[in-house]
Amino acid sequence: MIELRNVSRSYGPFQALCDVSFTVPERGVLGLLGVNGAGKTTAMNVMTGYLPPNAGEVLVDGKSLQREPRACKRRIGYLPEVPPLYDEMTVRDFLAFVCQLREVAGRAIPDHVREIIDLCALNEAAGRPIGKLSKGYRQRVGIASALCGDPATVVLDEPTVGLDPRQVVETRELIAELGKRHAVVFSSHQLSEVLKLCDRVVILHQGRVVREAKLDELSGEGGPRLRLRAMGRPSRLIPALRGLEGVRRVRPLPDSDGAVTSCEIEGAPGERNLQARLFRLLASLDAPILLLMPGDDSLERVFLKLTSGENG
Amino acid sequence: MIAIWRRELQAYFYTPVGYVYMGVFLALSSGLFIVQMLAQRSTDLVTFVGLMSYLWMLLCPVLTMRLLAEERQKRTDQLLLTSPVSLPAMVLGKYLAALTVLLATVALTLVYVAVVAVYGTVFPAETATAYLGFVLQGCAFVAVDLLCSALTRSPTAAAVMALGVNFALWMMDLVTDSVPQWLAEVLSFLSLYARNEPFLMAQLSFASCLYDLTVAAASLAAIVWILDRRRR
Numbered sequence: 001m002i003e004l005r006n007v008s009r010s011y012g013p014f015q016a017l018c019d020v021s022f023t024v025p026e027r028g029v030l031g032l033l034g035v036n037g038a039g040k041t042t043a044m045n046v047m048t049g050y051l052p053p054n055a056g057e058v059l060v061d062g063k064s065l066q067r068e069p070r071a072c073k074r075r076i077g078y079l080p081e082v083p084p085l086y087d088e089m090t091v092r093d094f095l096a097f098v099c100q101l102r103e104v105a106g107r108a109i110p111d112h113v114r115e116i117i118d119l120c121a122l123n124e125a126a127g128r129p130i131g132k133l134s135k136g137y138r139q140r141v142g143i144a145s146a147l148c149g150d151p152a153t154v155v156l157d158e159p160t161v162g163l164d165p166r167q168v169v170e171t172r173e174l175i176a177e178l179g180k181r182h183a184v185v186f187s188s189h190q191l192s193e194v195l196k197l198c199d200r201v202v203i204l205h206q207g208r209v210v211r212e213a214k215l216d217e218l219s220g221e222g223g224p225r226l227r228l229r230a231m232g233r234p235s236r237l238i239p240a241l242r243g244l245e246g247v248r249r250v251r252p253l254p255d256s257d258g259a260v261t262s263c264e265i266e267g268a269p270g271e272r273n274l275q276a277r278l279f280r281l282l283a284s285l286d287a288p289i290l291l292l293m294p295g296d297d298s299l300e301r302v303f304l305k306l307t308s309g310e311n312g
Numbered sequence: 313m314i315a316i317w318r319r320e321l322q323a324y325f326y327t328p329v330g331y332v333y334m335g336v337f338l339a340l341s342s343g344l345f346i347v348q349m350l351a352q353r354s355t356d357l358v359t360f361v362g363l364m365s366y367l368w369m370l371l372c373p374v375l376t377m378r379l380l381a382e383e384r385q386k387r388t389d390q391l392l393l394t395s396p397v398s399l400p401a402m403v404l405g406k407y408l409a410a411l412t413v414l415l416a417t418v419a420l421t422l423v424y425v426a427v428v429a430v431y432g433t434v435f436p437a438e439t440a441t442a443y444l445g446f447v448l449q450g451c452a453f454v455a456v457d458l459l460c461s462a463l464t465r466s467p468t469a470a471a472v473m474a475l476g477v478n479f480a481l482w483m484m485d486l487v488t489d490s491v492p493q494w495l496a497e498v499l500s501f502l503s504l505y506a507r508n509e510p511f512l513m514a515q516l517s518f519a520s521c522l523y524d525l526t527v528a529a530a531s532l533a534a535i536v537w538i539l540d541r542r543r544r
Contacts, residue, residue: 084386086323088323088326089319098391
């Protein structure tokens with residue numbers, strides 16, 4: 001478990017992190033979210049010991065990373081934004097080298113490397129020089145290196161950036177798999193990715209934590225949003241929809257006409273039965289549904305709300 | 313530290329750097345051997361070793377240029393600095409790798425001693441003392457040049473900077489006649505070449521040994537300090 005306590009970090013006059021506190025639980029996937037320059041990479045660099053904080057403390061299983069760096073660093077594997085790879089080495093040699101760095105016993109290294117190569121599906125590339133691998137494979141080698149020494153926590157900085165769609169899916173599957181055995185911290189710009197992978201999220205904005213929550217808590221905050229198109233006059237359906245229990249707001253859309261109503265419906269926070277209620281209401285009004293689909297994502301709205309304006 | 317030493321040693325020979333360094337050193341020292349020893353039918357190995365020491369000035373930058381600069385340039389320092397390896401151990405591992413290649417090259421130059429031994433007379437004590445000075449001077453040059461590699465993220469800039477520093481160290485010795493007495497004494501005290509002279513006169517100078525080792529240790533300590541300060 002990693003705990004950041006009131007961590008601040010600046011680069012000259014620029015304050016990259018300011019009084020940041022959050023905890024990485026022992027299992028599962030934690031997403032670090034934020035716009036560019038929010039402090040995600042700095043937070044990762046600090047929690048892995050690459051950069052010391054200017055103030056505050058990082059605790060790894062209760063031990064201070066600043067006072068006991070060796071013991072703490074053994075518990076953390078890190079894939080930075082640019083995978084730190086030696087191009088002239090083969091994948092197998094490189095992973096063996098990282099195992100040595102991470103103090104894996106000499107005799108155990110070949111088996112450990114084999115296991116990681118299998119897990120990261122690197123068998124085809126194992127004997128090739130890293131410099132000759134595709135970007136997707138290089139990213140996999142980077143993730144594999146973060147797993148050397150079987151660290152309790154794996155920190156991945158934007159692991160899917162620059163990959164093609166197939167590689168993105170494969171990398172996501174790998175991260176989900178890792179989340180079952182390790183604590184995984186990963187940063188991303190893509191909210192859809194966070195939705196698919198994370199149990200918890202920490203949203204950073206201008207170097208501060210503006211929200212730390214379980215994903216379902218956060219998704220429930222904005223309330224569900226649906227887009228509806230139904231047969232019936234807007235003057236009849238819109239007031240009926242506004243009066244429905246669990247509906248917070250109804251916004252008519254311009255593609256409505258005299259016979260068809262088109263609108264966006266926002267449910268109350270935590271509302272889970274909105275669709276069922278809509279079906280029943282529209283059936284009772286004899287207004288066949290032509291289209292009913294999810295509106296914009298609630299996490300996206302929460303994220304935008306928290307990361308816009310002076311106070312986020 | 314051993315892991316880093318081994319990796320760097322492999323890297324010298326995975327890439328052309330190690331071969332270029334050893335090849336050029338041996339080519340130039342062979343040229344010197346032909347001109348200085350064979351052509352003149354001389355068995356004066358001490359003078360020959362003294363001349364070979366000028367090759368450190370030219371070639372040590374090749375050995376050290378990428379060791380730290382390239383780590384920064386390719387951001388592989390993130391791997392090392394987030395591993396359970398201390399900064400001094402990391403620097404020492406790299407230094408020892410460069411030193412190993414240097415010592416291997418020195419070992420190959422013993423062929424010249426063997427040639428002289430076959431066709432003439434070798435004075436073992438004098439030759440060994442000259443070689444000791446030669447090696448210690450190499451240790452100091454590698455550390456100073458490694459310090460240059462810690463100052464930049466470009467291996468080429470590191471090599472040029474190291475060449476300039478080595479050249480300045482040599483010039484310090486040359487300008488002693490044209491500067492005030494007190495400055496000449498300071499420059500002679502600091503010059504790696506002036507410090508090598510006792511070894512070439514078959515004197516096992518403790519002061520010179522200590523000076524070379526101090527320059528190396530101070531350079532390595534400065535590297536650790538620089539790398540640590542840069543992260544803060």
